[in-house]
Amino acid sequence: MTPLTMIVFGATGDLARRKLYSAIAHNIRSGLLPKDTAVIGISRQQMDDAAFGQLVADSIGGPWPASSRLAYVAGSADQPDLYPDLSQRLKAAPGLHLFYLAVPTHLISAVVGRLADAKLGRSRGRVIIEKPFGVDEASARTLNRSVHRAFAEGQIYRIDHYLGKETVQNILVFRFSNGVMEPLWNRGQIDHVQITAAETIGTEGRSDYYDHAGALRDMVQNHLLQLVALTAMEPPAVFSAQAVRDEKVKVLSAIRPVRTEDAVRGQYQQGRIDGVSVQGYQQEDGVAPDSRRETFAALRLFIDNWRWYGVPFYLRTGKRLPQRATRIQVVFKQPPLDLFEGAAQANVLSIHVQPDERISLEIGAKRPGLGTHVDPVEMNFVYATSFRSASAEAYERLLVDATLGDPTLFAREDEVEAAWRALDPLAQRWDKEAACLPYAAGSWGPQAATALIARDGRHWLDP
Ligand SMILES: NC(=O)c1ccc[n+]([C@@H]2O[C@H](COP(=O)([O-])OP(=O)(O)OC[C@H]3O[C@@H](n4cnc5c(N)ncnc54)[C@H](OP(=O)(O)O)[C@@H]3O)[C@@H](O)[C@H]2O)c1
Structure with missing residues (x-):
């Protein structure tokens, strides 16, 4: 299996806590994702890796798979300061980088812009983008253009969980x-x-x-x-x-x-x-x-x-x-x-x-x-x-x-x-x-x- 690092933007949010962490943990345990999948959580709230580990364990109601590493980066995903640190971490992470954008939708354009500026994405990345994708056709088109700055269409996964x-x-x-x-x-x-x-x-x-x-x-x-x-x-x-x-x-x-x-x-x-x-x-x-x-x-x-x-x-x-x-x-x-x-x-x-x-x-x-x-x-x-x-x-x-x-x-x-x-x-x-x-x-x-x-x-x- 290709090594995998998942970068969860919106790591403290409702969706991440209610759905994402349990889905990742379940997939790791059942062998559908690599045992050593690494997860990097990102949101503005200040906390260290241990506190993030606790947040994730509380979210899934039990321990996180021991074979997988959890890390946390605090910062504003629409600001450039976050990205040197993230780039460093991802340079050292082999395989696929899967960015999960579980942030409020109005931030998505800014976040993918930062990913493009930091040259994260194109070479080894894929991105999952939550719904709703835009608020009308014009904004969806604009958002599509922004996302294409960082990712080719084949790397973009617009999710509708239905x-x-x-x-x-x-x-x-x-x-x-x-x-x-x-x-x-x-x-x-x-x-x-x-x-x-x-x-x-x-x-x-x-x-x-x-x-x-x-x-x-x-x-x-x-x-x-x-x-x-x-x-x-x-x-x-x-x-x-x-x-x-x-x-x-x-x-x-x-x-x-x-x-x-x-x-x-x-x-x-x-x-x-x-x-x-x-x-x-x-x-x-x-x-x-x-x-x-x-x-x-x-x-x-x-x-x-x-x-x-x-x-x-x-x-x-x-x-x-x-x-x-x-x-x-x-x-x-x-x-x-x-x-x-x-x-x-x-x-x-x-x-x-x-x-x-x-x-x-x-x-x-x-x-x-x-x-x-x-x-x-x-x-x-x-x-x-x-x-x-x-x-x-x-x-x-x-x-x-x-x-x-x-x-x-x-x-x-x-x-x-x-x-x-x-x-x-x-x-x-x-x-x-x-x-x-x-x-x-x-x-x-x-x-x-x-x-x-x-x-x-x-x-x-x-x-
Ligand atoms: N919740 C659901 O059931 C659900 C279902 C379908 C789709 N969605 C979609 O999923 C996305 C997230 O929804 P949610 O319900 O999880 O929202 P939420 O509970 O409001 O969480 C938003 C997350 O984004 C973080 N965030 C906000 N501004 C940020 C910034 N500038 N930089 C970095 N992180 C930031 C927040 O943490 P900080 O405040 O600490 O930064 C928090 O972790 C939305 O697009 C929503 O439409 C949600």
Whole structure:
């Protein structure tokens, strides 16, 4: 295995402490990363290597693998002073230098600029960049240019951790390794698609970030549009990073800009979740009492290509919704003739991304007994029972891919730009708009979200 040094910018942050260190430690222990992987943590907080070791051990709830070295460099990553020391350390570090930028997104351009000035990166480096990548298409383009000063495109891994989930990777396998799906997967057979990504949590101490981003930029531009792309893309000719990403870009580029009347933005108010009273968004620590930022978004979008023309994709995501669930629900057309008196129903194929990882198909079945009564029943593939091995954590998988140099599950530059392009007109109008529609915490968003789909004679399915 190529020796590896990981340089974690944002070493004391929420993401590093909750996700990264445990993923690195797990991968080292299971032999997916070199046993002697070195980790250098960087942030402004002053501490020595021992204190950093303690922070990491506390984060993963146990000891760090003894075979791996942890070091810490305190300093501002957007200032030049940090880099002579870092350069010295990296000169002595053989193999791959994997830079993980887990810093607030507005710093990324400055940090990669410093890496370019210090000539770190190009020769032996790769960089993982967290989402959101920019705040619109123009800023994503500018950021892409900055990052290219330090790294070639093939060295850049723009992470969207949804793509590291087994259930998400399985969308392509399900569609393209089963011949039965392809004849059904088009506007002739599919009535519409619903994608829901619901969270019960509020801002969880991340108000600073969230109050700038909101649901559209935090969730829709990346996670939800990635699910749209995987659901709607054409089969690639080969399963390679370039071919898969080419097809995703084509779909994202075919999304018709979303009109204001096809979108609903909401903000949660005080309410109850699981019987517990929770405060409204504007009362959260770090949120301005008059904040207009949306915590809920529902949209209807169309993909203007031959496969999908006229098929609505209804997307919704929000915080403080009644349950945590991410689902893709493909609703097929009803049978042409209602043979069993009112029993004709649309089959629904549900890809349950999280938390219960499974794929189900809702079909009509004859209720046992006299007469012909049709009831909806589910055919189910459940990950946990069909496969004994537990799914890897998304970050574990993605870290391994980045060290192996496989970018298939990471977003390419044109992909992030295309995703922004699809949403920019709406995002700009929303930024200017005065208010969000209120919804009670613990509900499924504003009434207008129900009306958005009801006006097409459809309804949101239980996720
Ligand atoms: N948290 C998540 O679940 C999550 C999920 C998806 C994506 N992300 C993305 O991951 C990135 C980090 O998020 P986070 O939630 O971990 O943020 P965070 O908790 O605010 O942590 C930010 C980290 O950056 C460091 N930092 C800030 N300014 C710095 C500077 N000038 N120089 C060096 N270090 C600096 C902070 O430490 P000091 O203050 O000590 O410098 C801290 O370690 C963001 O881009 C976010 O959008 C986070």
